[in-house]
Amino acid sequence: MLHGGDYNPDQWLDRPDILADDIKLMKLSHTNTFSVGIFAWSALEPEEGVYNFEWLDEIFENIYKNGGRIILATPSGARPAWLSQKYPEVLRVNASRMKQLHGGRHNHCFSSEVYREKTQNINRLLAERYGNHPGLIMWHISNEYSGECHCDQCQHAFRHWLKQKYDHDLKALNDAWWTNFWSHTYSDWSQVESPSPIGENAVHGLNLDWRRFVTDQTISFFENEIVPLKEMTPNIPITTNFMADTFDLIPFQALDYSKFAKHLDVISWDAYPAWHNDWESTADLAMKVGFINDLYRSLKQQPFLLMESTPSGVNWHDVNKTKRPGMHLLSSMQMLAHGSDSILYFQWRKSRGSSEKFHGAVVDHDNSSENRVFKEVAKVGETLEKLSEVVGTNRTSDVAILYDWENNWAINDAQGFGMKTKRYPQTLQQHYRTFWEKDISVDVITKEQDFAAYKLLIVPMLYLVSEETISRLKAFVASGGTLVMTYISGIVNEHDLTYMGGWHKDLQEIFGMKPVETDTLFPNDKNFVTFRNGTYELKDYATVIESNTANIEGVYQDDFYANTPAITSHQYESGKSYYIGARLDDQFHQDFYSELIKDLSLEPVFPVTHGKGVSVQVRQAPEHDYIFVMNFTEEKQQVSFETKVTDMVTGEDLTGEITLDKYEVRIVEKSTN
């Protein structure tokens, strides 16, 4: 199990005493893995063509001799000043077409041939020098890829990308983007410009293709970076660190990670939940952490790495509160529980200056192993040493929720409905919640993944959906699957062009009904849906439904569609479908899915009785289950094991009722044969 994190000795080359302390403190903190070289370009190549690897040689040696391993980063995330100065084409141009000055990070032109050449060159030198070092276990390509460039090189690349996509047929592009609207027809490829606040920004097809291009061009840049690594170190796995968007920890929106994931050997990501905040309970936030981990795990259906996290607090939230005692162990174990094979930190040591000097770290400015944070890190290290069996294990799920990056882009870009109430990713979290509360494993999958593996597939707010996906949904239900869909689904195809002639026939067949109006409500509007024995408040959206062969499961209470269907179900061939017409409250989702869980005999990952705020997650080995029992509340909680299990940390056998302290976590093992 990897434990450690981002290590920046290049900031301390003048301080051999500090570098020596690092080695000692690494041991004391039970860490074993360090990501080095992120942002080290200036230290490696202080002037063009002048290299200085000696310091890094020493770091490799010292860590390795100390029992540690290294994840080596390529330094493209921030370039030296001499590079920007000599080759200004590497500087980004923003959407307002202002060329940026040198500074910051993550801000190169992703099309620049010069930058691609320079990064490949330094990467090649790193691979040559360290590729065979026994301490090297992984490549960390660049850092938190993000952003976009609108320079002439990128305009050219975008047009080239479009020509490929539309097969050099400009009319095909005009049709896909519906450019007859507002006289926007292009009569020449050279007229196409990336979206801009000072130009075009309301052509949704253009916006959507631009976002696709940004993802593809970022991957293209990444692929260029790894050429020498693949060539020279074919056995060293490659990752890059993914992100989430704050504060709801929704999937990072700027890049389509479902595409990017295919180019990585291992998914890794940087998780910074705002624990102990004042707007949600600890359990609410833990549920969101579960959701995004289940997505990043499902992307490749394999364990991932936690590449960055903080043992205390961050420095870039509005309020940078530190983790309370116990939270660091608990939150770290949650990552493992959902599929991580590492606990890595940003950062090993707080820097003395510049903007991240107050970001949480294993080693504080006091350079001490005696403070609370250091001790909590060491405790995580000791715990991880008991959990090596867990490495590489995965889990299976009967339930899948579909998340689609392109749908998120399109729905947010849509002019219509409520401008601030789309909240597609948050809606998925709402659907995820009941399963998380009931310890039922969920995969959060993309539209390309296999649906047949699941009993239950949930596709909320699938605004953008291709004919092909509709067919696959139909096949899924036809062959016995259960499908749940909601309001604002099936509206446009992959070009953001609406389906014509009413709701898609296949969808009508699956659901036995059709939506005829989507009502959008003001925040203070009040309406309710009665469903079975309950009454549930609706907000934001209500679909007026014309039922055909569907069963009416719930009806609206008020407004001009009072007593008309709000929720329907339908038997389609061997399967069943549900359509939820309105955005309903949490209680509805709990009641609705509880029934479905019963109907479909969905089982928790492990039979543990517990109260609200406790989460149980599992990692499955061929003959063992590793079960994480986590108390995400500020109170003691009673949990009751139905069968005997063994505590992996203490070695003791557990059965019946035990008490979890505030924030306590128990990791137990159960033989499965």
Next chain:
Amino acid sequence: MLHGGDYNPDQWLDRPDILADDIKLMKLSHTNTFSVGIFAWSALEPEEGVYNFEWLDEIFENIYKNGGRIILATPSGARPAWLSQKYPEVLRVNASRMKQLHGGRHNHCFSSEVYREKTQNINRLLAERYGNHPGLIMWHISNEYSGECHCDQCQHAFRHWLKQKYDHDLKALNDAWWTNFWSHTYSDWSQVESPSPIGENAVHGLNLDWRRFVTDQTISFFENEIVPLKEMTPNIPITTNFMADTFDLIPFQALDYSKFAKHLDVISWDAYPAWHNDWESTADLAMKVGFINDLYRSLKQQPFLLMESTPSGVNWHDVNKTKRPGMHLLSSMQMLAHGSDSILYFQWRKSRGSSEKFHGAVVDHDNSSENRVFKEVAKVGETLEKLSEVVGTNRTSDVAILYDWENNWAINDAQGFGMKTKRYPQTLQQHYRTFWEKDISVDVITKEQDFAAYKLLIVPMLYLVSEETISRLKAFVASGGTLVMTYISGIVNEHDLTYMGGWHKDLQEIFGMKPVETDTLFPNDKNFVTFRNGTYELKDYATVIESNTANIEGVYQDDFYANTPAITSHQYESGKSYYIGARLDDQFHQDFYSELIKDLSLEPVFPVTHGKGVSVQVRQAPEHDYIFVMNFTEEKQQVSFETKVTDMVTGEDLTGEITLDKYEVRIVEKSTN
């Protein structure tokens, strides 16, 4: 009565099936008039000098054969990409002096000779080809003129405009703009630059003249557009579509429509009230709709056209809620009631792609005549067919409220008072409200219109007022009129230069008092005015008054001006004047104006007894009154007719008490001789 709207067949030229459906659906929806060609430039001239009119020929033929008529738009609202590419001078430069890229719409340089030539050329071709077509009933010039350009051509045009205005006397400009302040004296015309966030923006005289120039230059562009139309189709009336500013539906502020109106044959406008919102009652919003219609009707003292409206919802509000059943008929009839001779929609059919695909339309993506919206449109159509007598009728009013665009610009630009509490147009709505509630017809006039036609003239917050207007107000009162003025009136002249030596002598004569201080209050400050038997809360503004010969009608209750005059009245020659020193609550306005209505024997348009939220409006033919009785509440309402009337839709005779359902409207006829 025109019924129909914006029709964009140019988006569907690949889909003859859709174009054929349109013709059938037009019939079914009882529509008869279609605005075509808005944004069709790329379809008409796909490459420079290459024209394609065949599709439009067919549209003309098909609509005409189907019994419909056409309002033909000039396409200058959005230009083809080739035009921007070949002639970049047509692209706007914003106030920060950033040249815009191609994209969007309504964004040409209004001074560009090239663009003027190109638009005149395409307009000429349209006039040549369709000018004599029997289906053509009107020209729709461009679309929603708005915005401004700061390019070099426009700077040049602005300086030219200033030289004309100031008779080539730079000192006159310096004096008018008070440029000695902050050493801003111009020593050469070439130093004058339009206002800019990166340059000068605090010289109010400059800002005011710039806004005047923007209006004049927009009109100049419009006049250039219509040259060939006036020449070839002298009998086809010309309009362009005006707008309102959201959400209070205040008059569109960027252009002085009182000037623009003189250049149009018919006023038309685009009305998008946010019905069923959650911050005001339906009646509150209906009052605002009444106010702006009464302004646009009064601009030419003749019926106008509703050029755009939605049968359901829009796509650009924060929350795009659709009209509840019945609201479409009710809100359409309200437009007629205040002077419209049409109900036209944006848009006939929802497009498949781009940013307006979710804007309400007669025909939805389902292409069906069976949905609720389509049926409500057809019902409006059937109703309109009963109301053809109403076309061309107008009405007269005894009450006028003065709205002045220049005053609105100047008062909003004023540094002083409360920065966010000026709210000049909303203050006028507050004064309008009582008359609307009492069914008393009001004209909302401009400073150039004849005051003598009215018994009562209300001029709230007339901050900017010329000597000439003061004289005309004086003459109005002297010859028997009743004048109401408020706080923050009579402060500056037409150059935004303050009157010196105290309040203008003429105003002092009219009112028998003078304001000596304007107190500006914080939101939580509390004070009251006692007036007759009531006590009313004041907000934002309180004028300290020195009364001379005026009667003190109300006094302040608190603060250092407690017990001093807050409201005064004064007999001046044959007329009477009232000065309201403080911004008082709605109840005050109701009590104050109710008394005045009694004093001046102002009569409702028709004697109908009804409760709150019902509005009665009239259109007057030489021998008939057409009376609209409208229930703007969510409850049933009893209304009582004192005389017998005939329902124009059902043909039945009505007298005594009848019940109006929620949102119900009755249109009745009464012989007037």
Next chain:
Amino acid sequence: MLHGGDYNPDQWLDRPDILADDIKLMKLSHTNTFSVGIFAWSALEPEEGVYNFEWLDEIFENIYKNGGRIILATPSGARPAWLSQKYPEVLRVNASRMKQLHGGRHNHCFSSEVYREKTQNINRLLAERYGNHPGLIMWHISNEYSGECHCDQCQHAFRHWLKQKYDHDLKALNDAWWTNFWSHTYSDWSQVESPSPIGENAVHGLNLDWRRFVTDQTISFFENEIVPLKEMTPNIPITTNFMADTFDLIPFQALDYSKFAKHLDVISWDAYPAWHNDWESTADLAMKVGFINDLYRSLKQQPFLLMESTPSGVNWHDVNKTKRPGMHLLSSMQMLAHGSDSILYFQWRKSRGSSEKFHGAVVDHDNSSENRVFKEVAKVGETLEKLSEVVGTNRTSDVAILYDWENNWAINDAQGFGMKTKRYPQTLQQHYRTFWEKDISVDVITKEQDFAAYKLLIVPMLYLVSEETISRLKAFVASGGTLVMTYISGIVNEHDLTYMGGWHKDLQEIFGMKPVETDTLFPNDKNFVTFRNGTYELKDYATVIESNTANIEGVYQDDFYANTPAITSHQYESGKSYYIGARLDDQFHQDFYSELIKDLSLEPVFPVTHGKGVSVQVRQAPEHDYIFVMNFTEEKQQVSFETKVTDMVTGEDLTGEITLDKYEVRIVEKSTN
């Protein structure tokens, strides 16, 4: 005592009647001093090299003959249009690298050689012409220096400044700015650019040095301006008008006035408190006025001038409320009480046009001496005539609070803690409050001033502190001083580099403890500190403390650091120190400092018993105390003099209890020998 203000006859040269009225009104208003020439450049030099001084000659003569005196301004605050047009290099470039257009004011490039030459030239001509005029009493250099320029000239000047500072050693700069972080190492001086939103903005060392450079370059510009004045009029004192930042009246943040003050003969400043607002009591605001005056007085430890104030309201607040009757006298006397030797206004007369025409003035647009404001000004004038003895007197304090501009920059720039809750200056006000309420004189000093002069030194939130300052603090305590320090102190050195190895040893010695964690709280988090007999709520920040030899004075009530030290005290050699670990409420500060006041026998400036909201301040002459007793409440207040004093305005003797009306002020005299 100077009474008068900014006078702009250059706006009225066409109106000799107005200029004549001015002279009469000056007499009537009991004013005697006028600042002329601010923004008069266009009037003095209408074209390059063409001068017009005649009007100013006349103004000098007329004022002087009328008994008045003149503060002559240099006109660099706004330049003529011809100057910007001919020499565009004088125009500023903003941080986004956009060159500004001509317009506004206070917007020259402070590095431009041309502008320096032009301003020195006009200053020289002014000095030649008026330097010996008997009416001239002071130079007013430019106006409200502020802002910054990022043009190439300024980049060059910045690099030059850095080379001087770092002794041409680029590595020293790299080390100081910790540029190894994010690969930001400079390999050539030419790579350094000023901070920019489109470039680098997160390198705190760069930001800090840039702010220092901006102060130094502003002073350099100022020094260039005064060369001819120092040369020709060595006996005329020089000032420039300082500012405060709204609305809390915190010290102006953009320039380090502690440096600037050294270059002035007299401090003067422009005070615009928002009296009678709706978010704080009059006394709360008066306390803030006291605080900033005590800072500006302490900068040179001598009386200062109130250069601008308003007799009524301003025009640039959100709500521009006017002073209530009596407030003008009260607020003016408060300025004197804290050390001002003048009451000067912006502005003598309201202009007719442009953006400041509604800013309060002695003479309103009515040109009358009969309105309320004019009469209140005249009353202040009459009062001041009784207070000439006060001129030049100062006072001594036993208590000092340390304010540091650099610390304010650094703490606000810090990424970490709470982004919106730093509030360093407001925290100082909180510490100041108790002394103000108890009439104990406080100096607000800078880090360079002598600490030994005080019994009690308070240094809240001293985030940035050099080794040298730490030594001086240590020496202060060692030799018997009492020192109070708080949370977030002693974190970084003068380069914004953190201290390593834990809290500075000297600080640990002084305080007998060390902070080990700074907890940052969310707004709704709740925690309390118990201290002696009280319990006090904490907000935002709580320091976890490891006490060594310190006494634990208060402990936390809750959270993981419950029952650990929150407040400590410590005897260090002859002195004592207190550390306050949490941001506590006002009550705590009152209780804490009340005890300290008792312990240290700190005495009020004069023994007067009074209730809350009354402030007593003193000016001390060798043999007399001049005591200001001010009622900052809306109620009558009883105050009781223990000894006999003489009212300086009425001449009556006062003893025992007297009643102060709402806003009443009494200025009394007491012989001190």
